[in-house]
Amino acid sequence: MRIDRKQVEHIAKLSRLSITEEEKDIFGTQLSNILDYIEKLNELDTRDVTPTSHVIELTNVLRDDTPRTSLPLEDALGNAPDRTEKFYRVPKIIE
Amino acid sequence: MKKYEAIIGLEVHAQMLTDTKIFCGCSTKFGSEPNTQTCPVCTGMPGVLPVLNRKALEFAIRTGLAMNCKIAPYSRFARKNYFYPDLPKGYQISQYELPICEHGYIEIVVDGEKKRIGITRIHMEEDAGKNIHEGDHSLVDLNRTGVPLMEIVSEPDIRSPKEAVEYMKKLRTILRYIGVCDGNMEQGSLRCDANVSVRPVGQEEFGTKVEVKNINSFKFVERALDYEIKRQIKVLEEGGTLVQETRLWDSGAGVTLSMRTKEEAHDYRYFPEPDLVPVTVDEKWTEDIRATLPELPDAKRERFISEYGLPEYDADLLTSERALADWYEEAVKSGGQPKAVSNWMMGELMRLLNEANASIEDCPVKPAQLAGMLKLIDKGTISGKIAKTVFEEMYKTGKDAETIVNEKGLVQITDENAILKTVDEVLASNPKEVERYKNGEEKLIGFFVGQVMKLTKGKANPKAVNELLRKRLKEQ
Numbered sequence: 001m002r003i004d005r006k007q008v009e010h011i012a013k014l015s016r017l018s019i020t021e022e023e024k025d026i027f028g029t030q031l032s033n034i035l036d037y038i039e040k041l042n043e044l045d046t047r048d049v050t051p052t053s054h055v056i057e058l059t060n061v062l063r064d065d066t067p068r069t070s071l072p073l074e075d076a077l078g079n080a081p082d083r084t085e086k087f088y089r090v091p092k093i094i095e
Numbered sequence: 096m097k098k099y100e101a102i103i104g105l106e107v108h109a110q111m112l113t114d115t116k117i118f119c120g121c122s123t124k125f126g127s128e129p130n131t132q133t134c135p136v137c138t139g140m141p142g143v144l145p146v147l148n149r150k151a152l153e154f155a156i157r158t159g160l161a162m163n164c165k166i167a168p169y170s171r172f173a174r175k176n177y178f179y180p181d182l183p184k185g186y187q188i189s190q191y192e193l194p195i196c197e198h199g200y201i202e203i204v205v206d207g208e209k210k211r212i213g214i215t216r217i218h219m220e221e222d223a224g225k226n227i228h229e230g231d232h233s234l235v236d237l238n239r240t241g242v243p244l245m246e247i248v249s250e251p252d253i254r255s256p257k258e259a260v261e262y263m264k265k266l267r268t269i270l271r272y273i274g275v276c277d278g279n280m281e282q283g284s285l286r287c288d289a290n291v292s293v294r295p296v297g298q299e300e301f302g303t304k305v306e307v308k309n310i311n312s313f314k315f316v317e318r319a320l321d322y323e324i325k326r327q328i329k330v331l332e333e334g335g336t337l338v339q340e341t342r343l344w345d346s347g348a349g350v351t352l353s354m355r356t357k358e359e360a361h362d363y364r365y366f367p368e369p370d371l372v373p374v375t376v377d378e379k380w381t382e383d384i385r386a387t388l389p390e391l392p393d394a395k396r397e398r399f400i401s402e403y404g405l406p407e408y409d410a411d412l413l414t415s416e417r418a419l420a421d422w423y424e425e426a427v428k429s430g431g432q433p434k435a436v437s438n439w440m441m442g443e444l445m446r447l448l449n450e451a452n453a454s455i456e457d458c459p460v461k462p463a464q465l466a467g468m469l470k471l472i473d474k475g476t477i478s479g480k481i482a483k484t485v486f487e488e489m490y491k492t493g494k495d496a497e498t499i500v501n502e503k504g505l506v507q508i509t510d511e512n513a514i515l516k517t518v519d520e521v522l523a524s525n526p527k528e529v530e531r532y533k534n535g536e537e538k539l540i541g542f543f544v545g546q547v548m549k550l551t552k553g554k555a556n557p558k559a560v561n562e563l564l565r566k567r568l569k570e571q
Contacts, residue, residue, distance in 0.1 A: 053367030065150035068120030086129040087234035090180040
């Protein structure tokens with residue numbers, strides 16, 4: 001399966017990534033190769049197999065509604081590239 | 096001009112009343128300091144795993160049952176992928192093709208007509224964080240990230256803004272009755288998006304659908320929809336075509352504005368959430384939860400009408416909040432006459448609560464105390480008029496009616512001789528009015544009654560005053 005430039009641009013946009021013209025070609029080829037590789041699975045006959053979303057035969061893993069300690073503010077914001085005293089700070093996201 | 100009808104479907108997000116988030120143990124408390132209720136799970140750190148909150152799941156099932164839905168024996172979560180700073184994982188965990196509840200309905204009453212509004216589905220999902228826009232930056236608070244929500248999606252069965260408001264109100268009432276959501280629209284625990292289209296009356300197919308976001312009060316539900324419907328009709332009447340788009344309700348300006356989002360922004364690339372196992376709900380679990388449901392608003396309303404002989408209006412109002420209905424029944428159980436209790440609650444009690452901006456839960460007067468006061472009226476100890484003063488005092492002090500009546504000497508004067516004395520006093524000091532009365536100005540009786548009541552500080556039995564005045568005036 002071929003991923004064309006348009007699709008690469010679309011995916012990049014959805015991922016909020018800016019990529020160069022050159023990268024568009026590289027990623028296009030790489031993504032196509034990945035899909036070709038996965039395509040191999042289609043060689044299997046799965047007519048009698050129920051589709052599954054999970055390989056583990058487990059359901060209802062649940063926890064009780066009991067509060068646990070949250071991260072201290074300094075730990076929470078510790079890795080943020082930009083912050084104020086109490087908030088993460090990001091480029092303006094509304095026009 | 097052609098006649099148009101509106102087709103409306105609502106998507107309501109209701110925040111569940113759990114103590115912790117949907118997939119981690121962080122608190123859901125409202126109004127805490129920013130970014131103090133987060134952890135590696137809800138901030139999407141690598142290597143963490145979400146685990147579903149049992150209570151959130153049970154609340155969703157509970158809601159489905161209260162709204163006549165089928166509970167899915169098998170459901171699962173899905174990832175909704177999009178990049179936005181309030182969503183640290185880069186996807187929202189939601190439900191997509193296998194939601195927990197489907198195919199329900201609730202009933203509303205509009206202009207005396209009962210109408211059924213279908214519930215397409217109810218699914219669980221996590222909330223996103225909060226953005227604050229400041230200068231050329233945006234600030235992000237992730238406390239709300241991961242707070243459990245239910246998205247309740249209606250069928251496009253709603254035909255007017257008025258029906259939409261009634262639907263929202265009924266939804267809120269049910270959610271509050273069953274204790275799964277506090278319904279606080281100001282704090283955002285109940286939020287509403289609407290899908291609106293118009294079509295000429297008689298046309299089968301739907302018109303182009305517009306999504307209106309950010310409708311956060313009952314008032315705005317009606318206004319935003321009104322505006323949007325008129326806007327769409329105007330476009331069509333002027334020969335234009337509508338575009339499928341998302342519009343934002345601007346409550347300040349009273350208009351909906353196009354968000355100009357490109358189509359591709361809605362490419363969410365849903366896929367089953369691999370970090371969470373599927374959810375199965377068997378019949379027993381469903382029935383166990385059903386058994387814990389309280390009497391629901393519609394059933395209670397019907398019962399109030401049949402059991403207490405209340406008019407529909409009273410029953411509607413008294414069952415609009417569970418706490419109000421409970422208060423009412425408690426007062427009736429304590430011996431209050433059903434209609435009298437209703438009148439006092441809808442009148443004086445509501446007025447005092449509204450003035451104090453308080454809810455029935457904070458009412459300083461207890462139900463049995465209202466019943467006690469009504470007994471004093473029945474016995475003739477106090478008049479209905481004095482009762483208002485007594486009730487205000489009860490509200491202010493929390494004391495019993497009897498105590499107040501004794502302390503303030505408000506016992507009604509029913510002793511004829513005592514009243515007669517005042518009647519004679521009034522007639523003697525107003526000879527001109529007596530003359531006019533005798534010359535046919537019978538409406539002056541009101542003046543005399545007023546004077547007697549004034550002198551007795553309202554304590555004289557009005558009926559006795561009236562009778563004695565007429566008797567004396569005739570004798571003169």
